Amino acid sequence: MDSQDWDDRYAASELVWGVEPNRWVVRELTGRTPGHALDLATGEGRNAIWLATQGWEVTGLDYSAVALERAERLTADLPDEVADRLTWRHGDARSYEAPAAGYDLVLVAYLQVPAEDRRAALRRAAAALAPGGTLLVVGHDLGNLTEGVGGPQDPAVLFTPQDVLADLADQGLRTVRAERVHRTVGAEPGHKGEGGGVAVDALVRLERGAE
Numbered sequence: 618m619d620s621q622d623w624d625d626r627y628a629a630s631e632l633v634w635g636v637e638p639n640r641w642v643v644r645e646l647t648g649r650t651p652g653h654a655l656d657l658a659t660g661e662g663r664n665a666i667w668l669a670t671q672g673w674e675v676t677g678l679d680y681s682a683v684a685l686e687r688a689e690r691l692t693a694d695l696p697d698e699v700a701d702r703l704t705w706r707h708g709d710a711r712s713y714e715a716p717a718a719g720y721d722l723v724l725v726a727y728l729q730v731p732a733e734d735r736r737a738a739l740r741r742a743a744a745a746l747a748p749g750g751t752l753l754v755v756g757h758d759l760g761n762l763t764e765g766v767g768g769p770q771d772p773a774v775l776f777t778p779q780d781v782l783a784d785l786a787d788q789g790l791r792t793v794r795a796e797r798v799h800r801t802v803g804a805e806p807g808h809k810g811e812g813g814g815v816a817v818d819a820l821v822r823l824e825r826g827a828e
């Protein structure tokens with residue numbers, strides 16, 4: 618799918634992924650000291666908005682202008698102090714140039730693209746980390762095809778935790794976690810319509826050492 622395909626998909630239905638944040642984002646980041654965060658491929662912004670409610674200053678980037686219009690609309694309904702912490706940017710995750718100061722947190726959630734594009738985006742994400750920063754990558758695991766429900770059915774856009782580690786092997790990051798995790802489908806509005814069951818996700822959390 619290219620950006621036009623994504624625009625069409627977003628235009629075809631209201632809030633494709635829902636407004637609730639992804640459960641792994643909540644599990645991994647609740648209680649963290651807020652700083653500056655980048656949500657690469659933010660979509661309609663559900664995770665970026667949740668981070669802003671937790672006190673993070675968040676930049677949400679996506680190449681779908683339609684998704685970002687949705688995110689802007691959701692932002693308009695937020696309390697001012699939360700809305701003021703959100704910045705939406707139109708751009709390509711594969712070529713994103715972070716400000717020199719970098720981010721304390723970079724999130725890449727459900728960026729289901731061919732391996733070459735994933736690798737490019739993840740390497741931009743790693744490059745965007747400030748010293749001491751956290752990179753959290755979550756997405757549909759390859760094993761979801763045979764063991765889970767829902768999600769993309771094209772193996773070319775699925776990945777494993779090991780794929781993420783291989784993409785970033787030379788980036789000098791410390792691995793905090795790299796695991797397959799199970800998500801009961803139905804509890805997340807973004808995955809309604811998939812029917813009941815358990816989805817298999819890949820979750821990788823990495824850190825850049827403090828300088």
Ligand SMILES: C[S@@+](CC[C@H](N)C(=O)[O-])C[C@H]1O[C@@H](n2cnc3c(N)ncnc32)[C@H](O)[C@@H]1O
Pocket residue numbers: 620623634639657658659660661662663664678679680681684708709710711725726727728729730734738
């Ligand atoms: C499955 S959605 C996930 C959205 C969001 N991260 C979430 O979890 O709700 C994938 C998003 O990736 C975006 N995307 C795909 N390739 C991209 C790229 N190269 N640069 C920026 N955004 C991209 C799409 O436009 C889409 O919004």
